[in-house]
Amino acid sequence: MRALAILAIVAANIAHAADPVAGKFWYEQNCARCHGSPPQERQAGTPNITGFSADRIRGALANIPAMVKVNLTPAQILDVEAYLRAPLQYLWAPGIDFSDLWWNPAESGWGMTFTQRPNASTVGTLYIYDAERKPVWLLMTGAVWVNPLEVRGVLLRAAANGFPPTGFNANSVTTSQIGSFSIVFADHRRGTLTFTADGVAYSKPIERLAF
Numbered sequence: 001m002r003a004l005a006i007l008a009i010v011a012a013n014i015a016h017a018a019d020p021v022a023g024k025f026w027y028e029q030n031c032a033r034c035h036g037s038p039p040q041e042r043q044a045g046t047p048n049i050t051g052f053s054a055d056r057i058r059g060a061l062a063n064i065p066a067m068v069k070v071n072l073t074p075a076q077i078l079d080v081e082a083y084l085r086a087p088l089q090y091l092w093a094p095g096i097d098f099s100d101l102w103w104n105p106a107e108s109g110w111g112m113t114f115t116q117r118p119n120a121s122t123v124g125t126l127y128i129y130d131a132e133r134k135p136v137w138l139l140m141t142g143a144v145w146v147n148p149l150e151v152r153g154v155l156l157r158a159a160a161n162g163f164p165p166t167g168f169n170a171n172s173v174t175t176s177q178i179g180s181f182s183i184v185f186a187d188h189r190r191g192t193l194t195f196t197a198d199g200v201a202y203s204k205p206i207e208r209l210a211f
């Protein structure tokens, strides 16, 4: 029996995949009133615990007098650790799903894909052209919501040995950061895309591509 119980505890610890979205919830319920939300905006007298490990959290819960009444399960501590790794990513889970194809109807020919998950993480691509009329696509990544209607991130250019003549070679892919972007949404279907690419800044009205 005893061996079984120990096995069950080990299995429970291994089986738990830390969930930063749940961790944000536990944090808001149990920590935010002293440590602030997000933790970067901490209250006086508490440290900024962004990036602190589960070990540090366990130590604090056991030893810091102000925290002795706070109770978290081992699994919840792992969730909070996952949330504390990058709390700004979970700052605003926008109430609107902006996932779509976006364009500027006055400038048909270029556009943007934008995909958003319930935990607020996003990824996008910009498909535009260079000075030689060649199509270019850029990856919009590293995104952070700075408020429920504004997301900012970095622009990467990917390059690879392309399809012709020998097919795609995954080992040849390289990426480099060439700028940054922000999208300020005016409402659920319109916004302004601002980006810098290779040092040049652009600002364009965009809207969902209806078809």
Ligand code: HEC
Binding pocket: 026, 027, 030, 031, 032, 033, 034, 035, 045, 046, 047, 049, 052, 056, 057, 059, 060, 064, 066, 067, 070, 072, 080
């Ligand atoms: C009642 C207020 C209060 C609450 C609630 C609280 N803390 Fe704290 N916490 C503190 C204070 C005060 C300190 C700093 C103590 C010091 O520096 O002596 C601290 C320090 C810490 C530290 C730093 C320990 C170290 O190793 O330096 C961690 C990690 C921490 N808290 C995590 C948490 C987490 C996670 C929660 C929620 C589950 C939480 N705290 C809830 C008041 C609180």
